[in-house]
Amino acid sequence: MTKISVPIICLECNPDGSSVGNSALSSVLLDLRPDGEGRYRSECSRGHQQIVALRQQKFEILFELAAYAIRDGHYRQSVSSCTASLEAFHEFFLRAMAYENGIKKERFDAAWKLLGISPQNRQEAYLLNYRNFCARPPVLLSPQQNDWKDSVMQKGKMPSREECVTFGQAVLHVLQTAMRDARDAFPNGVKQAMQEHAAAAEQAASRSEAPWSIRTIVNLAMEGDEHSHATLEAELARMS
Numbered sequence: 001m002t003k004i005s006v007p008i009i010c011l012e013c014n015p016d017g018s019s020v021g022n023s024a025l026s027s028v029l030l031d032l033r034p035d036g037e038g039r040y041r042s043e044c045s046r047g048h049q050q051i052v053a054l055r056q057q058k059f060e061i062l063f064e065l066a067a068y069a070i071r072d073g074h075y076r077q078s079v080s081s082c083t084a085s086l087e088a089f090h091e092f093f094l095r096a097m098a099y100e101n102g103i104k105k106e107r108f109d110a111a112w113k114l115l116g117i118s119p120q121n122r123q124e125a126y127l128l129n130y131r132n133f134c135a136r137p138p139v140l141l142s143p144q145q146n147d148w149k150d151s152v153m154q155k156g157k158m159p160s161r162e163e164c165v166t167f168g169q170a171v172l173h174v175l176q177t178a179m180r181d182a183r184d185a186f187p188n189g190v191k192q193a194m195q196e197h198a199a200a201a202e203q204a205a206s207r208s209e210a211p212w213s214i215r216t217i218v219n220l221a222m223e224g225d226e227h228s229h230a231t232l233e234a235e236l237a238r239m240s
Helices: 058-071 075-100 105-114 119-133 143-155 161-185 187-204 232-239
Strands: 003-006 028-031 040-044 049-052
Touching (some): 058 075, 075 119, 075 143, 075 187, 143 161, 161 187, 161 232
Antiparallel strands (some): 003 028, 028 040, 040 049
16 A cells, blocks of 8 residues: 655544644554545544545656655556656646636546547647647657656566666656746646646545645646755655
8 A cells, every 4th residue: 555644633633623733643644546536545543544635636646656666666566657647747738738728627628538548649739739839849758768668568577676766767857847848838827727626626625535735756836946856766765
C-alpha cells in the first residue's frame, strides 16, 4: 500500500480542531491510490479512517506514485506511472489552453472525448498546440527513452533502479519545463483549471472528507519555488 505521512490532524482524534500543533495527536497516513471516484483513503495511528479528496492534479499524484514505486522496488510500476503522469499532463495543458481562449468546460470535455482513448492522438494534439502557443518547442523524451519505455511496458523488460531513476528524471524535466511554459502561455487558463479542480474537491468533501493539499514532487501550486527544481534522486532520499 503506497502511504505517505501527511501533517494533517485527524478529525476523529481532534473533532473541533482546537489542538492543532499538539504533538500528542495522531499522525495521518494517506494511501495515494485513488478509489473509483478519484478520492483517497487515510488512516491515523489510532485506526481512524477517512475518505478524502485532494487538490493536487492527477498528473501530480501519478508522478508521486512513480517515485514511491521506485522507493519500494516496483520498477515496472514506476515506468507505468511516469507514463500515465505525462499523459494526464497533456489533458491539463490542453484544458488550460482552452480556458485561456474562452472555451467552456463542457465544450472542452466533449472535444477531449472525440480524441478517443488513444494516447497517440492526445499527444499529437498536445504537441501541435504546444508549438502554436508556447514560446519554444516542447521538451520531449528522446527516441531512445521512448524505445526503452516501450520495451518495459510492452515487451516485458525488467528495468533496474538506476534505469528507472534516469527515466523518471527525464519525465520530471519534461513536466517541470512544460508547467513553466503553460503558466507563461495560459496564465488565466492554468489558474482556472486549478480552481476548477479545487472546487470539485471541495464539492466532494464533507466534514469527514476534507479536501487536502499535500507536498508532491511535481507541484503546480509551488511552481517557481526551488522545490519545483528538485531532482528525483534527492526526492527519493527524502522519502526514505
